[in-house]
Amino acid sequence: LPGQFSLPSGDKIPSIGLGVWRSAPNDVGEAVKVALKAGYRHIDDAWIYGNEREVGNAIKESSVPRKDIWITSKLWNTFHKPEHVEWAVDDTLSKLGTSYLDLYLIHWPVAFNEDQEVDWELTENPYPTWQKMEEMVEKGKIRNIGVSNFNIRRLQNLTANNLKIKPAINQVELNYWYPQPELLQWSKDHGILLEAYSPLGSAERVKETLQIPEVKHIAEKLDISPAQVYISWHIQRGTIVLPKSVTPARIEENFKVSRLPLNLFEQLENAASAHKPARGSDPSKHWGVDIFE
């Protein structure tokens, strides 16, 4: 399986990244260190996770050189106004203790105003925010820019502008319950790489996800774990995969992947596409924006 995917900038992004959403304080630094020791070279963070300082410290203490690690962070909804973007970037850089990010994403297609309410204008037209993201690349603070939780319509809406830099990446929920084959195909056709968050179904559903009969069958056949089946499946679909764990044995397990034989890959792809798609928990529901419309 490919250890990396190439981006339009020429940069190569490691195909497995450690997810750190909802990793509790004190756990997350240790998880990052275990991951770097196990061979991970990609950490997926965000300003809103509130753990950038601890993640940055763990990276430093690992003594793996900064240039060998891919660091992603994300612009929170309250900072979409063009005059706020650079402040948000600088705050993330200072907390992570680094002079640049490998990747910076618009975290949600939802802009908030000062009162934490939806700014509908900037939500429907994120181009002013995007232009600032482009400027951050020109200034050397960020190497690649992208989006997260964008559907096809929102990406078409953004890329209809005369962009200097196109979104390289869209990070979205992708798992057995919500495999999004249409978005995957559209993204491939348009040169946008997808990143899979909640690749094991997230904490609420992981147990059930690992017990799907098709997956257990494949795991037994190949003598690997169900989690390894899923992580391999994601990479084989052509996406980056961001498994979250704070458990050392699982962090190590999730990094050991191998290509699934084509017939077994297709069995899993078919099983995932056969049931009614069901998203995991989604904060945007509470914001009053239907991000899928």
Ligand code: A2P
């Ligand atoms: P923990 O962090 O306690 O190890 P997702 O990546 O889909 O968001 O799923 C994250 C959830 O899956 C977490 O609850 C995590 O638990 C659990 N998890 C991660 N890797 C494995 C694994 N290899 N086997 C079982 N559970 C796992």
